[in-house]
Amino acid sequence: MPGPPKRLDVRKTYKLFVGGAFPRSESGRSYPVLSKSGDLIAYAAKASRKDLRDAVVAARGAFGGWSGATAYNRGQVLYRVAEMMEGRAAQFAAEVASAEGLRPAKADAVVSATIDRWVWYAGWSDKVAQVAGGANAVAGPYFNFSVPEPTGVVVMLAPADSSLLGLVSVLAPVIVTGNTAVVIASESRPLPSVVLAEVLATSDVPAGVVNVLTGSIAELGPVAAGHMDVNAIDLTGAPAADRVALERAAAGNLKRVVTDRDGERWSDPPGTRRLLATLEIKTVWHPVGI
Amino acid sequence: MVGSGKKQAGVGLARSADRAGLTDSAGLAWEYAPAPESRDIVTIAPEYGLFIRDEFRPAIAGGTFATINPATGEKLAAVAEAGPKDVDLAVAAARAAYEHVWGPMPGSERAKYLFRIARVLQERAREFAVLETLDNGKPIRESRDVDVPLAAAHFFYYAGWADKLEHAGFGPAPQPLGVAGQVIPWNFPLLMAAWKLAPALAAGNTCVLKPAETTPLTALLLAEVCQQAGLPAGVVSVLTGAGETGAALVRHPDVDKIAFTGSTEVGKQIASAAAGTGKKLTLELGGKAANIVFDDAPVEQAIEGIVNGIFFNQGHVCCAGSRLLVQESVADAVVDRLKRRLATLRLGDPMDKNTDIGAINSAQQLDKITELTAAGESEGAERWSPPCRLPDRGFWFPPTVFTGVSQSHRIAREEIFGPVLSVLTFRTPEEAVAKANNTPYGLSAGIWTDKGSRILWLAQRMRAGVVWANTYNRFDPASPFGGYQESGYGREGGRHGLAAYLDV
Numbered sequence: 164m165p166g167p168p169k170r171l172d173v174r175k176t177y178k179l180f181v182g183g184a185f186p187r188s189e190s191g192r193s194y195p196v197l198s199k200s201g202d203l204i205a206y207a208a209k210a211s212r213k214d215l216r217d218a219v220v221a222a223r224g225a226f227g228g229w230s231g232a233t234a235y236n237r238g239q240v241l242y243r244v245a246e247m248m249e250g251r252a253a254q255f256a257a258e259v260a261s262a263e264g265l266r267p268a269k270a271d272a273v274v275s276a277t278i279d280r281w282v283w284y285a286g287w288s289d290k291v292a293q294v295a296g297g298a299n300a301v302a303g304p305y306f307n308f309s310v311p312e313p314t315g316v317v318v319m320l321a322p323a324d325s326s327l328l329g330l331v332s333v334l335a336p337v338i339v340t341g342n343t344a345v346v347i348a349s350e351s352r353p354l355p356s357v358v359l360a361e362v363l364a365t366s367d368v369p370a371g372v373v374n375v376l377t378g379s380i381a382e383l384g385p386v387a388a389g390h391m392d393v394n395a396i397d398l399t400g401a402p403a404a405d406r407v408a409l410e411r412a413a414a415g416n417l418k419r420v421v422t423d424r425d426g427e428r429w430s431d432p433p434g435t436r437r438l439l440a441t442l443e444i445k446t447v448w449h450p451v452g453i
Numbered sequence: 454m455v456g457s458g459k460k461q462a463g464v465g466l467a468r469s470a471d472r473a474g475l476t477d478s479a480g481l482a483w484e485y486a487p488a489p490e491s492r493d494i495v496t497i498a499p500e501y502g503l504f505i506r507d508e509f510r511p512a513i514a515g516g517t518f519a520t521i522n523p524a525t526g527e528k529l530a531a532v533a534e535a536g537p538k539d540v541d542l543a544v545a546a547a548r549a550a551y552e553h554v555w556g557p558m559p560g561s562e563r564a565k566y567l568f569r570i571a572r573v574l575q576e577r578a579r580e581f582a583v584l585e586t587l588d589n590g591k592p593i594r595e596s597r598d599v600d601v602p603l604a605a606a607h608f609f610y611y612a613g614w615a616d617k618l619e620h621a622g623f624g625p626a627p628q629p630l631g632v633a634g635q636v637i638p639w640n641f642p643l644l645m646a647a648w649k650l651a652p653a654l655a656a657g658n659t660c661v662l663k664p665a666e667t668t669p670l671t672a673l674l675l676a677e678v679c680q681q682a683g684l685p686a687g688v689v690s691v692l693t694g695a696g697e698t699g700a701a702l703v704r705h706p707d708v709d710k711i712a713f714t715g716s717t718e719v720g721k722q723i724a725s726a727a728a729g730t731g732k733k734l735t736l737e738l739g740g741k742a743a744n745i746v747f748d749d750a751p752v753e754q755a756i757e758g759i760v761n762g763i764f765f766n767q768g769h770v771c772c773a774g775s776r777l778l779v780q781e782s783v784a785d786a787v788v789d790r791l792k793r794r795l796a797t798l799r800l801g802d803p804m805d806k807n808t809d810i811g812a813i814n815s816a817q818q819l820d821k822i823t824e825l826t827a828a829g830e831s832e833g834a835e836r837w838s839p840p841c842r843l844p845d846r847g848f849w850f851p852p853t854v855f856t857g858v859s860q861s862h863r864i865a866r867e868e869i870f871g872p873v874l875s876v877l878t879f880r881t882p883e884e885a886v887a888k889a890n891n892t893p894y895g896l897s898a899g900i901w902t903d904k905g906s907r908i909l910w911l912a913q914r915m916r917a918g919v920v921w922a923n924t925y926n927r928f929d930p931a932s933p934f935g936g937y938q939e940s941g942y943g944r945e946g947g948r949h950g951l952a953a954y955l956d957v
Contacts, residue, residue, distance in 0.1 A: 297948075301927075301931050303929070305924065307929070309933050309949065394938065406729050410724075410725075410727075410728030411725045414722075416893065417717070417721060417724060417939050417941065444918065444949050446919050447912045447920045447921075447922060448920070448921045448927050449908065449922045450924050
């Protein structure tokens, strides 16, 4: 029978990420996160409806500053996130491997793809306006141009399966354009999202721009979909059986609803669909004259 | 043919006499001779059928409803009321046309059909203008100079996209969605039909159009134009009817795309009904736009902009500048000048070419305006209208200005959709932004100031899809239009308007 280890490791407490801080759920609840083989990995905080509302408040509070920052600045900040992720690649790989039951080489590949995806989206910050906007040739003496603007606070039900690459693939396109986000992480594989939150907290991303909740999709999803101060909701991680009800709730304040596409694979090049889905086009007119 | 030109001229004369007491700022009385547009150019049939598969036919259940001239109350025609079976028929025709004719057709061929439609619209422009004014109640000056030319321009604009979709920024081969169910409002009946049909057809979809219950006639004339253009059967169907017809259309399982322009309330119902169906949805809904006037604004232009912002089309405009935010230091002067200007507006016979303010579109809408303005008074705002005698018949509401309005008043929060302006004040640009954005809507905004940097600063901060600076209520097919927040989603016009009808 082996004796105690020479040095006992310090285990990590996985918490929520709200307004730049790492609170436990105000409800005091947690839930066990199991590996693919059914072993306990850790406990995750089980966010309450109140935690979700607090996260929306934090995201709303951060929206003015983040959307008002220059695109160059947002790009710099997000590139910095990729740098931090690179430094924590081994930790991410270990989390992804245990969350998704991947072999180490596969987990490494997922982490590399995730960081590359983040870099790809970071570069969009100061380019999307030229791709999605422009000058309009109206029939009259007016200068007329259209610009894309962030829609506001976006809640995303993160992909259930792909705990890191999928998560970043839905999060990065939302915040790079100036939206602020509340992520409801994969319920069964939440732990990589907490590590991502720790990266965000140390990467110059202003507090509240990204908020990460772990917990029950069935509990939090309807509250998010019905929340009147949320501008858009991404239902990619919603269980198929809940989608109709969630979309119906989202109609209450005409949230923009983003869904995954049939056959959408996180390893494929993403294209601009998700980037454009949480943008509003604003068109400005002014007379031309002397 | 219903009615006669003489009868209309008579109304105009009587009304002109009513105005004999009107004076300008110098105290001079202005007398206008009546200048009625002739309605002889339009032949209105006693009855209209549904337009399905290139023919006009009665509704299967045989139902009809009357459409009236809101300026007189006279019945213009009986119009077929489409039921679920008619919707089935039209959607099936649209599906067949999509699968076999319109979908496979090269974009360059589709383009030529749209060019043809645009040309016929231009050739029959006066006819459309007169019919629109008779059915809707809007001044002939507006239907003639705005609605009809813009409708033709939309077909022209999107015709040119039909064979260039691969260059529109949506990938190398963007695909149409299929059958589009399109439900449009009564405030710009023909123009809204053009906004819906032109991009949908250019992108390769087929359409089932449901015009508003109170204004079906120009959509039916547009169906005739489609026939004249040789548009293949089933590519466009027009189903007249009320809300139930629209509901049957948007709920139809074989409709791939829903486009709706109308109230936010109905928009939410449609979004809810479409939940989980995978139907692509675009919504252009209500608004409560702020029109912000700074102390350095060119005041004469601003006054014209305020008037155009809220009294254009009797205020039946989703993007109307219904909340005037005026800087406190100039508020009294601006309101005084505005009142003087409003006293010169001519309300009356929409067919008179000098008329500025036409009829309210329906009794129902008049009731809504009446109810909300009564609430404005009871909540403590001060109501003012210029001396203005309303015609005895039809539906009318005088241009109305409320001062002393606070943000919590219903007239500052709810869309009135009538010729009613609520005046609020502000001191600093930051306060103007906060008040302008204090609404669940977000369709449009106006800014009046001589300072360029301030225009751009404000334009950035307006949570609205269209910002008019030192102008208001300008529209163009190349200019994307649509709202933030509860004013809906998706854009109409421009390259962005194509995205609504492509699988992107």
